[in-house]
Amino acid sequence: xxxxxxxxxxxxRLTGRPVAYLDKDSGDAELPRIRAAAAAAxxxxxxxxxxxxxxxxxxxxxxWAVADIAGVEQWVAGAIAAExxxxxxxxxxxxxxxxxxxxxRTGALAKHVSREQFQTFHERLRTGEQWLYEAAELEPxxxxxxxxxxxxxxxxxxxxxxxxxxxxxxxxxxxxxxxAHDQQLQQVCEKWGGSHEEMHAFARxxxxxxxxxxxxxxxxxxxxxxxxxxxxxxxDAAYMRRPEVRESLHAAADHSYRHPDxxxxxxxxxxxxxxAMAFSLAGDRAAARECxxxxxxxxxxxxxxxLDNDSVxxxxxxxxxxxx
Numbered sequence: 001x002x003x004x005x006x007x008x009x010x011x012x013r014l015t016g017r018p019v020a021y022l023d024k025d026s027g028d029a030e031l032p033r034i035r036a037a038a039a040a041a042x043x044x045x046x047x048x049x050x051x052x053x054x055x056x057x058x059x060x061x062x063x064w065a066v067a068d069i070a071g072v073e074q075w076v077a078g079a080i081a082a083e084x085x086x087x088x089x090x091x092x093x094x095x096x097x098x099x100x101x102x103x104x105r106t107g108a109l110a111k112h113v114s115r116e117q118f119q120t121f122h123e124r125l126r127t128g129e130q131w132l133y134e135a136a137e138l139e140p141x142x143x144x145x146x147x148x149x150x151x152x153x154x155x156x157x158x159x160x161x162x163x164x165x166x167x168x169x170x171x172x173x174x175x176x177x178x179x180a181h182d183q184q185l186q187q188v189c190e191k192w193g194g195s196h197e198e199m200h201a202f203a204r205x206x207x208x209x210x211x212x213x214x215x216x217x218x219x220x221x222x223x224x225x226x227x228x229x230x231x232x233x234x235x236d237a238a239y240m241r242r243p244e245v246r247e248s249l250h251a252a253a254d255h256s257y258r259h260p261d262x263x264x265x266x267x268x269x270x271x272x273x274x275x276a277m278a279f280s281l282a283g284d285r286a287a288a289r290e291c292x293x294x295x296x297x298x299x300x301x302x303x304x305x306x307l308d309n310d311s312v313x314x315x316x317x318x319x320x321x322x323x324x
Contacts, residue, residue, distance in 0.1 A: 017297075017319070017324060018296050018297030019297055020297045020299050020312050020315050020316050020319070021297060021298070021299060021312065022299050022300075022301065022311060022312055023269060023298035023299060023300065024300075024301070026061075026267060026269045026270070026298070027269075027298075028058055028061060030049060030053075030058065030062065031061060031062065031065045033045075033049070034046060034049050034050075034062050034065050034066055035065050035066070035068070035069055037049070038065070038066040038069040038072055039069050039071065041071070041074075041075045043075070043079055046066060046092070047088060047089075049062060050062055050063070050066075050088050050091075050092075051088065055142060055143055055144060055173075055174055056174065059144065060144055060147065060177075060179055061267075063091055063092065063095045063144065064095060064099075066092055066095070066096070067092065067095035067096040067098065067099045068099050069096075072092065072096045073093075073096050073097070073100055076089065076092050076093045076096060077093065080093055080131070085138065086138075087134075087135040087138035087139040087142065087145075088135075090131040090132065090134050090135035090138070090145075091131075091132070091135050091144055091145060091148065093127075093128070093131040094128040094129070094131040094132035094135065094145070094148045094152075095128070095148055096128075097124045097125060097127045097128030097131070097152075098124075098125065098128050098148065098151050098152060098155075100124050101120070101121045101122075101123075101124035101125045101128065101152075101155060102121070102155070104117055104120040104121045104124060105117055105118065105120075105121035105155075121155065122155075122156060125152045125155045125156050126152075126156070128148065128152050129149060129152045129153075129156070132145045132146075132148045132149050132152065133145070133149070135148075136149075141173060142173065143170045143171075143173035143174035143177055143180070146166055146169040146170040146173065146180075147170045147177060147179055147180050147183070149166045149169075150163065150166045150167055150170060150180060150183040150184065150187070151183055153166055154183065154186065154187055154192060160187070160188070160193060160194070163184070163187045164184075164187075167180055167181075167183070167184040167187070175210075176210055176214060176215055176216060178215055178216060178218075178267065181206050181216055181219055182219075182222070184202065185199060185202060185203060185219055185222060185223060185226075188202050189223075189226050190226075190227075190230060191230070196227050196230075199223050199226060199227070200223050200224075200227075202219075202223075203219040203220050203222070203223040204220065204248075206219050207219055207220055207252050207255060207256065208251075208255060211261070212255055212259045212261045212262075213255075213256065213259040213260070213261030213262035213263065214255065214256050215256070215267060215268065215271065216256070217252045217253065217255060217256025217257060217271055217275075218256075218270065218271030218274045218275065219252075220248055220249060220251075220252035221249060221252070221271075221274040221275050221277070221278035221279075222274055222303070224239075224240065224245055224248070224249065224278055225274065225277065225278055225281075225303050225306065227239065228240050228281065229306060237281070240278070240281040240282050240283075241281075241282055241283050245282055246279075246282045246283075246284055249275065249278055249279060249282060249284070249287070250287065252275075253275060253287070256271070257271065257272065257275070257294070264294075269295060269298050269300060270300045270302070272291050272294050272295050273291075273295060273298075273299065273300040273302075273303065273304065273315070274303055275287075275288075275291045276288050276291035276292050276295065276315075276318070276319075276322075277303050277304060277307070277314075277318065279291060280318040280321065280322060285321070285322045285323060288318065288321075288322040288324075289322040289323055289324045292318075292319045292322055292324040293324060299311055299312050299315045
């Protein structure tokens with residue numbers, strides 16, 4: 001990955017356009033390290049890294065990295081039993097059950113998921129909920145247990161009221177928790193029992209209710225992309241090119257990454273990719289080009305995978321169209 005970045009910068013100086021590459025870790029060198037430790041059941045290293053992280057830093061990303069490793073469920077239950085007062089272990093266990101549960105369900109439409117798959121999915125999520133609630137009791141000020149419970153709640157279909165309470169519990173502890181807002185945006189979208197109107201209202205309220213320079217700006221393009229996905233061919237393109245859609249994207253950009261108070265970091269790459277795609281679909285080449293320049297060739301899988309299974313190819317195509 002470092003080699004690709006160096007190549008991109010070198011070619012960028014020559015051509016003015018860095019090589020595009022899939023940046024799964026947003027430049028965070030700790031993520032591959034903690035994955036390797038989790039795969040080796042090296043709990044001492046995993047624990048040391050998580051203990052050294054903070055919720056307003058990269059702990060959530062580290063938890064997801066560990067949770068995505070097959071086999072973690074085989075050792076974490078024993079570790080929890082051996083350390084009954086460890087909230088971090090319960091977080092690992094809860095997050096792993098989420099990933100493990102979705103592995104059983106798969107990403108297929110509900111009509112293509114068997115009863116047995118759904119049963120396994122729900123069993124794993126319920127186990128995850130138990131551990132996450134225990135973590136919340138052990139560490140009442142932590143937001144991560146409640147963020148995890150937002151995710152299990154959506155899979156278990158706990159309903160909008162309970163989902164909202166879990167979201168509120170997360171943001172009371174971490175007001176600009178990007179993952180929590182992403183989960184709630186999904187919760188209120190049409191496919192999960194909400195509506196387009198509710199989804200857009202939530203995105204606007206979250207972005208413009210946050211301080212200028214907020215990391216939450218990506219909620220607005222995410223909401224427009226979500227509605228675009230639900231529309232038929234032809235209607236989707238017309239929707240994204242509406243003047244009011246373009247205006248809302250610019251307003252969110254001005255309040256987030258364009259604002260003088262913005263202090264960008266690793267976590268901003270996903271947001272910039274979302275804006276790049278949304279402005280591209282809206283036909284605003286200048287605004288899209290600005291985002292492509294800011295990403296420096298770093299491509300996130302989502303949302304480009306909605307356009308092409310090869311996210312990098314989709315990024316390159318639209319970057320070229322934007323004149324970058």
